[in-house]
Amino acid sequence: METVSRYSRNREAIQEYLLGTKEHPTADVVYHALKAKNPSVSLGTVYRNLNQLAEQGRILKLSMDDGSEHFDGNPLPHHHFTCRMCGRVLDLDLDPDILKDLNDAASADFNGVIEGHSIYFYGLCSLCKK
Amino acid sequence: METVSRYSRNREAIQEYLLGTKEHPTADVVYHALKAKNPSVSLGTVYRNLNQLAEQGRILKLSMDDGSEHFDGNPLPHHHFTCRMCGRVLDLDLDPDILKDLNDAASADFNGVIEGHSIYFYGLCSLCKK
DNA sequence: TTACCTGCAAACCATTTGCAGATCC
DNA sequence: GGATCTGCAAATGGTTTGCAGGTAA
Numbered sequence: 409m410e411t412v413s414r415y416s417r418n419r420e421a422i423q424e425y426l427l428g429t430k431e432h433p434t435a436d437v438v439y440h441a442l443k444a445k446n447p448s449v450s451l452g453t454v455y456r457n458l459n460q461l462a463e464q465g466r467i468l469k470l471s472m473d474d475g476s477e478h479f480d481g482n483p484l485p486h487h488h489f490t491c492r493m494c495g496r497v498l499d500l501d502l503d504p505d506i507l508k509d510l511n512d513a514a515s516a517d518f519n520g521v522i523e524g525h526s527i528y529f530y531g532l533c534s535l536c537k538k
Numbered sequence: 539m540e541t542v543s544r545y546s547r548n549r550e551a552i553q554e555y556l557l558g559t560k561e562h563p564t565a566d567v568v569y570h571a572l573k574a575k576n577p578s579v580s581l582g583t584v585y586r587n588l589n590q591l592a593e594q595g596r597i598l599k600l601s602m603d604d605g606s607e608h609f610d611g612n613p614l615p616h617h618h619f620t621c622r623m624c625g626r627v628l629d630l631d632l633d634p635d636i637l638k639d640l641n642d643a644a645s646a647d648f649n650g651v652i653e654g655h656s657i658y659f660y661g662l663c664s665l666c667k668k
Numbered sequence: 669t670t671a672c673c674t675g676c677a678a679a680c681c682a683t684t685t686g687c688a689g690a691t692c693c
Numbered sequence: 694g695g696a697t698c699t700g701c702a703a704a705t706g707g708t709t710t711g712c713a714g715g716t717a718a
Contacts, residue, residue, distance in 0.1 A: 412671080416716090453673080455709070471602065525658060529644050529655045534650045541696080581682095
């Protein structure tokens with residue numbers, strides 16, 4: 409069931425916040441950041457707008473291995489790293505050539521249709537590694 | 539806090555069930571399968587044993603993009619495919635050579651320690667591609 | 669005026685946990 | 694005998710939802 413989006417100050421603020429940070433925060437972190445500027449905002453509204461933005465492909469919703477969900481203001485395909493100590497989620501630049509044949513290779517012995525993939529790297533971030 | 543595992547009929551049955559299926563079931567599916575043989579088993583016990591087996595590295599716990607958790611009786615590193623229609627999780631064989639340099643490539647411009655990665659493929663399974 | 673958006677609070681649901689008794693070793 | 698395991702049921706915690714009023718177009 410398709411609906412049309414109208415302008416919403418909250419939604420704009422959420423997207424702005426995600427675009428302005430290199431972190432990939434959880435819904436709760438977004439909520440508290442928003443609340444600093446607009447104390448009356450509610451958690452339900454933050455969830456509704458995050459999900460709407462993700463459905464429209466304007467942000468990314470990332471499901472981490474520990475079950476938590478993080479959001480990324482950059483909707484273009486790229487890769488992520490999760491620190492197993494502090495749980496931070498970071499961007500990770502990777503030479504696209506390395507992966508150009510990955511879907512084809514995976515399709516070789518597979519009896520279905522492979523449309524894409526996502527890769528999560530894990531380890532220790534710069535702050536936790538020592 | 540380390541504790542020692544004792545023998546448990548339930549835990550053995552859970553691992554046996556996971557080893558005997560090519561599916562990658564959720565905790566609830568495992569629970570119902572176990573209940574068919576031992577009606578008194580409880581859901582809490584299934585969760586406790588699945589988590590214990592995963593912590594000991596005897597099974598894998600897989601976090602899917604839709605937020606659901608699936609379990610895999612094969613703890614050796616391999617790759618998975620999720621059908622975006624029916625949600626099934628399947629194994630996917632992939633030539634190891636394709637990925638042998640992946641962690642190194644990812645480490646190039648990264649200011650932390652990359653210990654590994656997981657790859658999830660998605661698309662349509664053989665039953666849903668129609 | 670008619671959707672859509674929002675705050676609020678309750679509902680939801682998968683997972684975890686406290687407890688008292690059973691079981692392993 | 695003491696630690697682990699279990700069933701049961703309640704608690705937990707992140708996310709969703711129903712509702713009544715607010716707002717965009």
